[in-house]
Amino acid sequence: MTTDSHVPVRLLVIEDDQETADEIVSEFAEAGYEVKHAADGPQGLALAGGGTFDLIIMDRMLPGLDGLAILGALRQAQISTPVILMSALGDVDERVRGLKAGGDDYLTKPFVMAELGARIEALLRRPALSRETVLRVGSLEMDLIERTVRRGSREIELLPREFKLLDYLMRRPGQVLTRAMLLENVWNYRFIAETNLVDVHVGKLRKKIDAPGEAPMIQSVRGSGFMLVANG
Amino acid sequence: MPTSPVLSLTRLPMFRLALLYSVLFAFSTLVLFAFIYWQTAVVETQRVDGQLMHDAQFLGHLKPAELKDTIDNRLMPDFRRVAHAGLFAADGARIAGNLPDLPAELAFDGMVHRAEVPAAHLTIRAVGLPLPDGTRLVIGRNVESLDNLQTVVIHALELGLVPAVLLALAAGGLASQRTRKQLQKVHETAERIMKGDLRERLPTLGGGDDLDRLAASVNHMLDEIARLMDDMKSVGDNIAHDLRTPLTRVRARLERARDSASTQAEWHEMVDRAIAGLDQALRLITALLRIGEIEGGRRRAAFEPVALHQIAAEIAELYEPIAEEKDVAFSLSLAEVPLIAGDRDLLSELISNLVDNALKFTPAGGSVVLSLEVEHSGVLRLAVADTGPGIPPELHDAVFQRFFRSDASRSIEGYGLGLSLVDAIAKLHGFTLEIGNNDPGCVFILRCGE
Numbered sequence: 001m002t003t004d005s006h007v008p009v010r011l012l013v014i015e016d017d018q019e020t021a022d023e024i025v026s027e028f029a030e031a032g033y034e035v036k037h038a039a040d041g042p043q044g045l046a047l048a049g050g051g052t053f054d055l056i057i058m059d060r061m062l063p064g065l066d067g068l069a070i071l072g073a074l075r076q077a078q079i080s081t082p083v084i085l086m087s088a089l090g091d092v093d094e095r096v097r098g099l100k101a102g103g104d105d106y107l108t109k110p111f112v113m114a115e116l117g118a119r120i121e122a123l124l125r126r127p128a129l130s131r132e133t134v135l136r137v138g139s140l141e142m143d144l145i146e147r148t149v150r151r152g153s154r155e156i157e158l159l160p161r162e163f164k165l166l167d168y169l170m171r172r173p174g175q176v177l178t179r180a181m182l183l184e185n186v187w188n189y190r191f192i193a194e195t196n197l198v199d200v201h202v203g204k205l206r207k208k209i210d211a212p213g214e215a216p217m218i219q220s221v222r223g224s225g226f227m228l229v230a231n232g
Numbered sequence: 233m234p235t236s237p238v239l240s241l242t243r244l245p246m247f248r249l250a251l252l253y254s255v256l257f258a259f260s261t262l263v264l265f266a267f268i269y270w271q272t273a274v275v276e277t278q279r280v281d282g283q284l285m286h287d288a289q290f291l292g293h294l295k296p297a298e299l300k301d302t303i304d305n306r307l308m309p310d311f312r313r314v315a316h317a318g319l320f321a322a323d324g325a326r327i328a329g330n331l332p333d334l335p336a337e338l339a340f341d342g343m344v345h346r347a348e349v350p351a352a353h354l355t356i357r358a359v360g361l362p363l364p365d366g367t368r369l370v371i372g373r374n375v376e377s378l379d380n381l382q383t384v385v386i387h388a389l390e391l392g393l394v395p396a397v398l399l400a401l402a403a404g405g406l407a408s409q410r411t412r413k414q415l416q417k418v419h420e421t422a423e424r425i426m427k428g429d430l431r432e433r434l435p436t437l438g439g440g441d442d443l444d445r446l447a448a449s450v451n452h453m454l455d456e457i458a459r460l461m462d463d464m465k466s467v468g469d470n471i472a473h474d475l476r477t478p479l480t481r482v483r484a485r486l487e488r489a490r491d492s493a494s495t496q497a498e499w500h501e502m503v504d505r506a507i508a509g510l511d512q513a514l515r516l517i518t519a520l521l522r523i524g525e526i527e528g529g530r531r532r533a534a535f536e537p538v539a540l541h542q543i544a545a546e547i548a549e550l551y552e553p554i555a556e557e558k559d560v561a562f563s564l565s566l567a568e569v570p571l572i573a574g575d576r577d578l579l580s581e582l583i584s585n586l587v588d589n590a591l592k593f594t595p596a597g598g599s600v601v602l603s604l605e606v607e608h609s610g611v612l613r614l615a616v617a618d619t620g621p622g623i624p625p626e627l628h629d630a631v632f633q634r635f636f637r638s639d640a641s642r643s644i645e646g647y648g649l650g651l652s653l654v655d656a657i658a659k660l661h662g663f664t665l666e667i668g669n670n671d672p673g674c675v676f677i678l679r680c681g682e
Binding site: 096108110112160161187188189190191197200201203204222223 | 504507514518522534546549550551552553554556557577580581584
């Protein structure tokens with residue numbers, strides 16, 4: 001799960017609810033992260049202020065010092081550690097405020113651990129802003145200027161909406177992308193859709209990318225979402 | 233809990249008003265009486281003065297002998313002894329007339345003055361005229377009647393004004409007492425209502441006065457609150473019911489997983505299904521919270537200019553594959569419309585809910601049309617038409633209520649909250665939402681800018 005297996009990724013969890021904190025800590029410690037926990041605002045800020053963490057997961061409401069205040073203090077001190085805010089406040093305004101204050105992602109409670117895991121990975125492996133005009137994953141190739149896609153020698157005709165989705169997937173190969181992440185980032189849609197929107201979109205794209213007999217590149221990840229792998 | 237204040241009579245607005253009116257009434261009566269008195273006195277005095285001047289001039293031209301007779305003759309028929317006259321020698325001795333002696337301090341200038349006649353205890357209007365032969369003529373008139381007028385006026389004031397003021401105060405006091413009693417009742421009732429008895433109503437006396445009307449308004453408000461509370465209670469019951477269903481299922485699945493799963497894969501499968509059930513319950517709660525949030529109206533602050541046709545096109549793109557899967561023809565007719573003030577996220581959620589709903593209820597082979605156009609006078613009209621089962625007219629209001637699901641729709645997955653969300657978002661934006669007949673199917677029409 002880490003880019004360099006010798007140096008474990010260091011996570012800081014600032015969460016006052018002991019049960020939630022325990023769950024997050026044990027989940028990610030098991031996955032090989034080094035996880036520290038702070039139970040209140042001041043302690044969290046003191047730890048985060050060292051700038052030694054790779055990522056901070058922080059509750060929006062904290063005793064002593066509010067999550068947004070900690071975030072403001074960190075950014076003021078030029079500490080740019082990625083921060084995921086968690087909150088029971090689902091309000092979109094809250095979300096916007098959290099992101100404006102310098103948060104990198106916002107997760108509404110309750111959430112499944114897989115969702116948090118996928119978002120942590122996404123932040124740790126944030127795609128670099130590249131000037132590349134051709135994206136390549138395995139034998140899959142996307143020309144961003146010609147707007148063409150080919151797998152090996154096979155030309156693939158994509159609808160604009162399919163192109164947009166594949167573009168997002170190809171910039172994050174080998175990374176679990178949840179349905180909520182796809183809705184948010186590909187379609188800029190922030191609500192829970194009652195219909196299985198994402199599955200249908202991914203299914204349509206998959207039919208075109210993975211022709212019969214070819215090794216599947218777009219894979220479903222149980223209970224989490226989807227992943228583009230460099231198969232063949 | 234505030235205690236019921238004991239209302240004091242003098243603090244009541246009605247009593248203060250009565251007091252103010254009494255004072256104003258007394259003052260205006262005084263002014264009126266003063267005016268009448270002043271007018272009467274002045275006019276009467278002028279009349280008397282004129283007559284005296286006239287008489288004096290007439291008498292002054294008579295010869296001394298005639299003068300004496302004329303005075304006596306004139307005074308003869310005056311039984312009431314109103315007229316007074318006197319002809320006095322240069323040394324002050326009386327020659328003729330009924331005045332015993334010269335009035336003190338009367339100027340002999342041919343003008344009318346007020347004069348005292350101490351010997352007769354009289355105050356008269358009098359004119360003194362020096363005659364060419366050295367004698368002095370005084371004619372006068374008793375004006376005691378004018379003085380009496382003053383007494384009469386004061387008496388009238390006492391008789392009229394004092395009872396009137398007392399009456400006004402008494403009436404004000406009585407009315408205030410009535411108001412005080414009613415207000416006291418209102419206070420007591422309000423306290424009972426505050427303690428939680430929403431069935432209580434404020435008393436009205438049926439007189440239709442302001443207080444009654446106020447009480448009626450408050451009662452109306454209480455009716456409305458009671459109705460809302462009932463609504464909330466039934467929504468609460470619905471929530472409890474709708475949560476119990478998935479939770480019961482989750483419980484059963486977990487129990488079955490514990491008792492009967494024999495392989496790891498089976499166990500996973502059962503737990504996954506239990507998790508799906510919990511997710512359903514969570515989605516329900518989230519949707520309810522969102523409706524509450526939108527109905528709270530706090531989001532209006534985030535309004536900005538948005539292009540409705542763009543949002544509609546994005547939502548259409550999102551739903552196109554769903555329509556293809558279901559074999560429903562999904563077509564668009566989006567005109568480019570002027571920007572409107574709104575919340576982009578909420579509006580896309582609104583349109584998405586309408587489209588989602590239309591696709592859900594339209595059978596294979598049917599069609600869904602999403603259209604946007606500018607109607608008469610700049611009103612934007614967004615419509616989502618389907619060829620589903622349609623909604624009977626009598627249910628058009630009910631579908632926007634939380635948890636409402638028609639019998640026809642029970643078999644299709646959904647939480648019955650989509651349309652209440654749509655309704656809440658439309659209301660927040662001040663849009664009107666209408667359900668029409670698409671024959672077959674129905675059409676949801678959203679109008680903005682009406």
